[in-house]
Amino acid sequence: MPQAVFDETEYERRIERTKQRMRDADLDALVVSDPANMNYLTGYDGWSFYVHQAVLVTLDRDEPVWVGREMDANGARATTKLGEESIRAYSDDHVHSPYDLHPMDFFADELESLGVSDAKIGLEMDAYYFTAKSYTRLQQNLPEATFEDHTLLVNWVRVKKSEQELEYMRQAARISENAMQAGLDAIGEGVPEYEAAEAIYSALIDGTDEYGGDYPSIVPLMPSGDHTGTPHLTWTDRPFEDGDPVIIELSGCRHRYHSPLARTTFVGDPPAEVQETADIVIEGIDAALDAVEPGVTAESVEKAWRETIAKYDVEKEDRIGYSMGLGYPPDWGEHTASLRPGDETILEENMTFHMIPGLWFDDFGVELSETFRVTSTGVEVLAEFPRELFTA
Incomplete structure (x- = not known):
């Protein structure tokens, strides 16, 4: 059947x-x-x-x-x-x-x-x-x-989701929360990177008590140390060291629907510049999410982020998000609307985006992300996970 x-x-x-x-x-x-x-x-x-x-x-x-x-x-x-x-x-x-x-x-x-x-x-x-x-x-x-x-x-x-599609994305968000927590719990000084990846993968498939998870369209991305300035690396057998920033980007998957989530943790006590960068990213995300509502353009959401980080003399040229949901390898993105200058796509209720406005420098990077739905009056963030810099 x-x-x-x-x-x-x-x-x-x-x-x-x-x-x-x-x-x-x-x-x-x-x-x-x-x-x-x-x-x-x-x-x-x-x-x-x-x-x-x-x-x-x-x-x-x-x-x-x-x-x-x-x-x-x-x-x-x-x-x-x-x-x-x-x-x-x-x-x-x-x-x-x-x-x-x-x-x-x-x-x-x-x-x-x-x-x-x-x-x-x-x-x-x-x-x-x-x-x-x-x-x-x-x-x-x-x-x-x-x-x-x-x-x-x-x-x-595909850009506007049905109620059933949205429910699968919310279920994927619950899996993302569990997998992110598993990854954060596994990271520590002396732990090989692949052990953290193993914990994440296990949680992605285990799902929740009510339902299991599917394979995601993108493997968990987990650059660490100096490599956190490069967002699309995976993992190695190198042990985490004191002083390592670690980025985790992953997504739960339910019936091929995703809800990506990214967070950054630090092995040991983070230096002031890393904490300050995380605070800027979080403030920018908050401002961009506040700008989301039906009738605004995709570029106006990015503008809210850009104007916020500009207060700290920080610039970011890359897009900060994209429409997504249903996907197969190698990507969960829909390749349509992007949150960036010049994209005049008008946001409509039940569009879904992955907002991932990381800041990457030569020696370190900080990345946080949220998957959100455009509601009739504003925004619904799908994952319920602390928006902060973590420490291991």
Whole structure:
């Protein structure tokens, strides 16, 4: 039986909103290869995105068509409510083929069977798992078709969350809280970094007393010492030392929905400059969260942060947040709205963002973050975790 993650009417609404955007773009078909977008439209959930797969959406067909590897077809039957005619699989000799076969040869045949071989077809050309060869192979097989890049078409449908999506994100936040506490408790002088990572991973999967956790789209990030000026490092077997700042960025995951959370701890007594930096980051976060409400722009939220830290002669050029929620490796971001100068996206109720305005310098960095929902009057911060510099 298919998993009951969402009811069928929710998928129907998502598909109709996607089709409306297709009509607006004058598209006849859309090839959806981003695994998060595949999940969003059908519920398909499997670690099969290392081979070519996609959901095909056409305007004149009620159901999308799942296309993937033959051994993954039962996964589509297990995780979606698609009818048998909407599950179509290519044989294994298309995978890493020595016979000059390619999965897009099969995709082309399916698009032809759907009556769109000479139509205008949207592609997610900047999606992680849609390759340059996929594009050229489709062109070779369907010379009468017109292909256009519509990488973010479904992503923009996803930006406003339903009540059930929000509930899964809140559940993910509970897991994030437990995992963050486990990581903070594990860090100490002489403890190898991998032991803290182990404690975090265990908590991410253990979840809560009511439900378990899924694998997150990004591994726990845990730079320490001098490397805290570089935010996207993981862990090593180096023992923590007295005087080490340590950044932890992680996310609980529930039915592929995330609620990221970042905090910084210090092994020993933090020097004044580290504590002062943490205080600036916290003050800036508070100001940015206070600026959130429906009708304001994404850039105005970032401006509140920037003006706050400017009082201390501090500048930060990077964006401070991004729309996120449903995700698969390597990212939980939706790649749509960002909290940064120049982004004039108007915030609407039930948009969700990860605000992560860290400050990174050559010799140390301080990072705190919050995942939040735009409410009808302001903001809901999903995690309930102290916003402070910790010590180990």
